[in-house]
Amino acid sequence: xxxxxxxxxxxxxxxxxxxxxxxxxxxxxxxxxxxxxxxxxxxxxxxxxxxxxxxxxxxxxxxxxxxxxxxxxxxxxxxxxxxxxxxxxxxxxxxxxxxxxxxxxxxxxxxxxxxxxxxxxxxxxxxxxxxxxxxxxxxxxxxxxxxxxxxxxxxxxxxxxxxxxxxxxxxxxxxxxxxxxxxxxxxxxxxxxxxxxxxxxxxxxxxxxxxxxxxxxxxxxxxxxxxxxxxxxxxxxxxxxxxxxxxxxxxxxxxxxxxxxxxxxxxxxxxxxxxxxxxxxxxxxxxxxxxxxxxxx
Amino acid sequence: xxxxxxxxxxxxxxxxxxxxxxxxxxxxxxxxxxxxxxxxxxxxxxxxxxxxxxxxxxxxxxxxxxxxxxxxxxxxxxxxxxxxxxxxxxxxxxxxxxxxxxxxxxxxxxxxxxxxxxxxxxxxxxxxxxxxxxxxxxxxxxxxx
Numbered sequence: 001x002x003x004x005x006x007x008x009x010x011x012x013x014x015x016x017x018x019x020x021x022x023x024x025x026x027x028x029x030x031x032x033x034x035x036x037x038x039x040x041x042x043x044x045x046x047x048x049x050x051x052x053x054x055x056x057x058x059x060x061x062x063x064x065x066x067x068x069x070x071x072x073x074x075x076x077x078x079x080x081x082x083x084x085x086x087x088x089x090x091x092x093x094x095x096x097x098x099x100x101x102x103x104x105x106x107x108x109x110x111x112x113x114x115x116x117x118x119x120x121x122x123x124x125x126x127x128x129x130x131x132x133x134x135x136x137x138x139x140x141x142x143x144x145x146x147x148x149x150x151x152x153x154x155x156x157x158x159x160x161x162x163x164x165x166x167x168x169x170x171x172x173x174x175x176x177x178x179x180x181x182x183x184x185x186x187x188x189x190x191x192x193x194x195x196x197x198x199x200x201x202x203x204x205x206x207x208x209x210x211x212x213x214x215x216x217x218x219x220x221x222x223x224x225x226x227x228x229x230x231x232x233x234x235x236x237x238x239x240x241x242x243x244x245x246x247x248x249x250x251x252x253x254x255x256x257x258x259x260x261x262x263x264x265x266x267x268x269x270x271x272x273x274x275x276x277x278x279x280x281x282x283x284x285x286x287x288x289x290x291x292x293x294x295x296x297x
Numbered sequence: 298x299x300x301x302x303x304x305x306x307x308x309x310x311x312x313x314x315x316x317x318x319x320x321x322x323x324x325x326x327x328x329x330x331x332x333x334x335x336x337x338x339x340x341x342x343x344x345x346x347x348x349x350x351x352x353x354x355x356x357x358x359x360x361x362x363x364x365x366x367x368x369x370x371x372x373x374x375x376x377x378x379x380x381x382x383x384x385x386x387x388x389x390x391x392x393x394x395x396x397x398x399x400x401x402x403x404x405x406x407x408x409x410x411x412x413x414x415x416x417x418x419x420x421x422x423x424x425x426x427x428x429x430x431x432x433x434x435x436x437x438x439x440x441x442x
Contacts, residue, residue: 017389020361024312091309092335098356099345105352111359116309116340 009039011137016111019138023113026134027127037130045136048239051161053147058169059193061100062222064144068104070228071142077109079135082146083125086116093117097146111140117148126262129160129255160255163238165231167191168207170199184210188238191231195219267293310338311363311435316353317346318381319371326398326420327368330427334366337428339435350377354384357393363435364415369399379412392441394434398427 014022025033050067052060061082068078082097095114104110117125132143147157157164166187171194184190190211192204200219208214218234220227240247271292277285315331317324324346335341342360344353357365365385367378378397385393397409398418406417416430 015389016355017358020358024361086309086340087335090336090338092338093309093340094331094335095340095342098342098360102345102348102352102356105344105348106355112356113359114340114342118309 009036012139014138016108019111019134020113022134023131026130027115027125029127036134040130040133040137045133047136047141047143048163048235049132049136049143049145049161050235051145051147051157051164052167053157053164053187054149054167054169054191054193055172056149057172058149058167059222060146060149060167061097063165063167063191063193063220063228064097064146065101065103066220066222066225066228067144067232068101068110069225070232072104072107072109076142077140078104078111079132079138079140079143080110080112080146081128081131081135081143082112082114083128083148084114084116085148086118091118109140111135126259128157132160162240163188163235165189165191165235167193168203169194170197170203188216189231189234190217192217192219193222195221195227196224264293267295309340310432311439312340312342312360313364313366313431313435314342314344314353314357314360314362315366315368316344316348316356316381317368318348318350318353318377319369319373320347321369321371322346323370326370327366330366330368330398330424333424333428334431337431339431350380350384353381354388354390357385358388358390362393363438364431365393365395366431367395367397367399369397369401372400374399374401375405375408378409378414382413392438394438396427396430396434398422 022033022036026037052064054060064080064082068080071078080101082095084093084095084097086093093116095116098112098114101112104112113131115125115127115131128145132145135143145157145161164187166184166189168190169192190207192200192207194200195204204217204219208217211217218227218231220231222228268289271289275285275289275292279285313334315327315334317327327343331341331343342356342362344356353365353367365381367381369377374397378395382391382395385391385395394415395413396416396418397414401409401417401419403419409417415434418427418430
């Protein structure tokens, strides 16, 4: 952390130690990371970023671990960014995704980083896009992003990833739960995980109906590895060879929107601490609060 | 405009890794400490049981934690704790403080401290003392960097 960031960075030669420290600097928006982020955003790095979202308990971490295993069989280098929620009350977080990925713990070609949302909604933390860029720049051609798994509004990840998977599993509530989530429409692939469990066949059939095109729905059993190679093939097939100008602009707009929301949220939280919330209705107090926000250049 | 992403109400105290080297499966202590640290405002990464010193050190470096906490009840502390320190050194992370806890005879503690362990806690240690040790280690390291 003490050594300054070199002006021209030899991305491929960064040690794990240095990468880890850079990720912290990016995540905390330290001044010394500004040049790194600018350099990372100047170009598109080779590789593919895959977003993995889905409700808690659907097996996202285990599925990612199985994907890593398959990718390592193909000699690919893999980076994983696993996001878990921060506590609103204490700012602390229990980052437990890594526990399911420990079989790759000493593989030098697999880098796992756990990050906390630090108060930002949408299932991913604001810095996730830059962390994925850094990993790809450093030669981890496959980057897998695991979202919080809070459930319903995790469409943020779609903007951050080239390909997005929605993971579902039988036994997590009825199919109405799956229907509620706006993500079903925007996910590229829908994965019915825990395919060995009762109800998996029915769930798959139902999702096939709702997902508009049945070939978007795949079944996996992450613990046995069944369906993983097929899933990887399907991801590969959806690789955006050359993203159109429109879709690139849309992704950029989404990323900027997420970052702007993060800024707004910080300002709002700061103003809320001193705001008079007792006068009038809660609606009126909210409007006063918004009107009181000041933005210096 | 500089944004304090980590500011406002969401400041975490730092990042901590809780690891269990060795062959015992007694996770209650490690999980209790992990939970207490998260409630205290740390981002806590938990590795699970039976991790090798290399696995723990690699995870600590990838996660760029401020402090590593080790829990061990198998009796292999005199071997495994120094090995974690050695693995951290190998990865260029000798500056990451390591705090240890578990069933550790008083007689072994001076040797572990000499080897480079920052603090050692045994059963019955008040949680406030343990949290204070993490706070101190974290603050000291953040000041250095």
